[in-house]
Amino acid sequence: MTNKQYFQFMLRDSRLWVGLILIVVSLGFYYLPGILHCNPNDNFGYFMMNYILLQLYFIYLWVGGNLRRGRRGRNTFAVYLTLCLISCFLLNKEFVIFAKSTDWWAVTLAVCCINNIAYGFKEVFPPLVRTIMAFVLGISTCCFLYLTFCLLPMCFYGGIGMLFFGIGGHAFIPLLFLIYTFTLASKYVLFRKKHRYAYFSGIGFVGVVIAVYITLWINAVFAVNDAYLMPDNKDLPHWENVARKTPKNAITERVLKAGLVYQTAGDGDLSFLEMPRRRGIFDAELLQDPLVTIASLTRPSYVEETDAAKVLSAMYDSRQETQERLWSGDKLSTIQVRTNADIWPSLHMAYTEKTINVFSAEPDAASWNSQEAIYTFHLPEGGVVTSLSLWINGKEEKGVLTTKEKATEAYATVVGREMRDPSVVHWQEGNTVTVRVFPVLGQSSRQFKIGITAPLLQQGKKLVYQNIWFQGPDASEAREDVNINFQEDPVGVEMPGLFNRKTNTFSSVGPYDADWQLSCIDPGVRTNLFTANGRSFFVTPYQKELAAAVVKTIYLDVNQSWTLAEFNAIKNLHYPMKVYAENEWQPATEELFESLQKDRYSLFPVYKVPERATSLVITKGNVVSPTLNDLGDSKFYEDLQASFKTPGKLLLFNLGGELSPYLKTLKEYRLFRYTAGDVAELKQWMALKQFPADIENDHRVVIEPAGVTINMEENRGVSNAPDHLMRLFAYNHIMQKMGPQKMSDSEIIAAAKESYIVTPASSLIVLETQKDYDRFNIHDDLNSLKNASIHGKGAVPEPHEWALILIGVMCLLWFKKKRAVAI
Incomplete structure (x- = not known):
């Protein structure tokens, strides 16, 4: 019989075809409920339907004699085992032993099953393909050995479960697969030298991969543990040293996520796998990765789960995942984003409203299936949230500004105990805010809107409008509608290719895109007024003004973004230079510089600078670092807060790049006389004993990225500018008073309420009824701007x-x- 005739003969086997069709049906039972957002409570029902088909197929094979030895039995038994494995994973949805498989592991198991089925047709394949099949069979042996070992504790319960319609037999399926793989190897592989080498090469390949992975794992664990147990700054928490010094790579990330995201080897009740016990520490999908599980047997990480989450936030920008939650949000997705913006080029500012629809894939609307949506919005420097709305029963309800403490208490009480409709927005460090929305019921969506007043970015002769982007429920399938309205005739507009223009309105419709911007030529600044409560606000161009600066010592804030050339250039300024190392100030030698240059970021101890008036700090931007809030329980944080009361500002010169979240917050608090440039420019100022002056005061704030100042004077006339002038002034003035010239809390809240802005001390909250506002003593201020709006003046x-x-x-x-x- 020729290969072609043999193949045609095998395809005429109806039992083989039925089995292949049932594999497709079983995969449908596994995947379709998730795609169609069916009720997870029905998972056992889907399993039972698939299990009944599996048993019927078994009877079909037994009656037809296909379970006997021989070619026909070899073909159909491999199909039957594959169906059994799919049935195992269906049962795992109801009685979870394995977390969701990582992509590579799922693909590997699929290839192993296909390879086993292909052995039924091995006669039709050329020698090279048979050699590859033998190699894959060696990999299959290792894979099913792993699954068998993981389920050894389950075998006892599986034996008892055999009494219940044989369901307990699923515990033995990996063992059957292992035996079947050995059978194939002994019968078709081991007697041929080339195939035998290929088979053992497959096993050897798995062994080498595991050995290499374990070696990398142990090295990563050593690095993490050394940094955790031996911090180089006694004032900082131990986890911070891990975030700053540990090499950033995929293995280190998995070491830190082991026990938070990845299953590890342990003493689980039903297997040798231990499910991560996150207790709401890290919001991410649980995963099963055999390499992580095996490697976790070798050497443990000493970093506690809460500290590991903080390290991940600082190293891998995972703050969205470490947000404290009252309810789960794993079934949520962002389905629509609507962006509306007003732009005033002559005022160098814009107001943006983001209306977002978030959908819950939970199968029903029962209250216990409610989901909590958490979004983190990234604002341009100097921007502020000025409105919040939540749709309740189809009606838009606007937020009310109150203290952060009252908003937090009201939200936690309503969400945590009463499970009703609130939404709240809180200020966060690093030019971010978080919005929380609850509840998002199963198979339904919620709509909320956030408004942000922000300066435009001045780049030479251009003004750039930056999209307000967010992190939150998956937006990969979201639709975005954008409408940008210029309130003045723009010149030289540059826009993404998908935008259309109609007079002064630019619009686009398409998939959500977080990274886009519009620009136009800067028309110059007009001193239009906004007047309220006897005060007028107006914009003027910002010009750097030099003032006397007697520098005696230069302090270097060194991190991995520095270069040796920059260090040598500063050294040539011939000023005493110091760095902070080993808990003290030391002369900045090249050796110390190279040591500190290895750090991912730096946390310059501002409070330890002995003489602010004669000190200059030189830094270089690095977008990664912990926030002040992350360091909240440390002596570093306490001493830094105490230093806010020290009069005077420290000179800070940035060699380039975006400031770290840590320095960005201190800059917002106005702890520095700040400027950016290159060493040549700094050299000129040092020669003149000058430095850019701090021109801010109670009547003027500087919006440096926009190249403007916003000024306040006594009533100068009728308003002909939007109320956003007052809002931007108030926010930046409050941030100015959060540092050395701190206002009282009552003054901060009064200023925030008047301008209706979200600050470190104030938040916007939407509650369901007026009774809820009364209960928490949250009341609107009549003498305020209220929520901002598109095309609104708000005077x-x-x-x-x-x-x-x-x-x-x-x-x-x-x-x-x-x-x-x-x-």
Whole structure:
């Protein structure tokens, strides 16, 4: 019989075809409920339907004699085992032993099953393919040996479970696969030298991969443990040293996520696998990776779970995953984003509203299936949240500004105990805010809107509008509608290719894209006014002004973004240079520089600088670092907070790049006289004993990225500018007073309420009913700007305007009454 005839003969086997069709059906039972968002409570029902088909197929094979030895039995038994393995994973959905398989592991198991089935047709394949099949068979042996070992503790319970319609037999399926693989090897592989070498090469390949992975794992664990147990700064928490010094790579990430995300070897109740016990520490999908499981047997990491989450936040930008949760959000996805923005080029600012629809894939709307949506929005430097809305029963309900403490208490009480409708937005460090929305019920969506007032970025002669991007529920399938309205005629607009222009409105419709921007030519600054409560706000161009600066010592804030050439250039300035190392200030030698240059980021101890008036700190931007809040329980944080009361500002010069979250927050708090440039520019200033002056005061704030200052004076006239001038001034003025010239908490809240802005001390919250606001003593301030809006002015009437309004109302009532008498 030729190969072609043999292949045609085998394909005429109806039992083989039925088995292959059942594999497709079983995969449908496994994948379709998740795709169609079916009720997870029905998982056991899907398993039972598939299990009944599996048993019917077994009877079909037994009656037809296909379970006997021989070619026909070899073909169909491999198909039957594959069906059994799929059945195991279906049962695993109800009785979870293995977490979700990583992609590489799922593909490997699929290839192993296909290879076993292909052995039924090995006669039709050329010699090279048979050699490859023998290699894969060696890999299969290792894979099913791993699964068998993991389920050894389950075999006892599986034996008892055999009494219940044979369901307990699933515990023995990997063992059957292992035996079958050995059978194939002994019968078709081992007697041929080339195939035997290929088979053992497959086993050897797996052994080498495991050995290499374990070696890398042990090295990573040593590095993590050394950094954790021997920190180089006694004022900082131990985990911070891990984040700063440990090499950043995939293995280190898995070491830190072991026990948080990845299953590890342990003493689980039903297997040798231990499910991660995260307790809400890290919000990510649980995964099963055999390499991580095996490597975790070798050497443990000493980093505690809570500390590991903080390290991941600092090293891998995982703050979204480490947000504290009251309810799960793993079934949520962002399905629609609508962006509306007003831009004022002559004021160098914009107001953006993001309306977002978030959908829950939970199968029903029961309250215990409610999901909590958490979004982190990234704002341009100097930007502030100025509105929040949540749709409740189809109606838009606007947020009310209150203290952060009241908003937190109200949200936690309503969400944690009463499970009703709130939304809240809190200020976060590093130009970010978090929005929380609850509840998102199964098979339904919630809609909320956030408004952000932000400066435009000045780049030479251009102004750039940067998209407000976010992290949160998956937005890969989301649709985005964008409408950008220029309030003045723009010149030289540059926009992404998908945007269309209609007069001064630019719009696009398509898939959500977080990274885009618009730009236009800077028309210059107009001093338009916004007037409220007897004060006028207006914009003027920002010009650097030099002031005297007597520098005696230069302090270097060194991290991996520095170069040796920059160090030598600063050394040539011929000033005493110091770095902070081993808990003390030391002369900045090249050896110390190279040691500190290995650090991923730096946390410059501002509070340890002995003489601020004669000190200059030189840094270089690095977007990675912990935030102040991350360091909250450390002596470093306490001493830094205490130093805020020290008068005077430290000179800070940035050699380039975006400041780290740590320095960015201190800059917002106005701890520095700050500027950026190159060493040549710095050299000129040092020769003149000058440095850019701090020109901010109670009547002026500097928005450096926009190249403007916002000024406040006594009433200068009627408003002809948007209220966002007042909001931006108030936010930056409050941040100015969070540092050395700190306002009282009552003053901060009063200023925030007047301008209706989210600050470190104030938040916006939406509650379901007025009774909820009354219960938590949250009340709106009548003398405030209220929530910002697109095309809105938001002006607060002046006293004389209130009088005119009152006279107008009285006249209207008089005319109405007179008309009624006449009738």
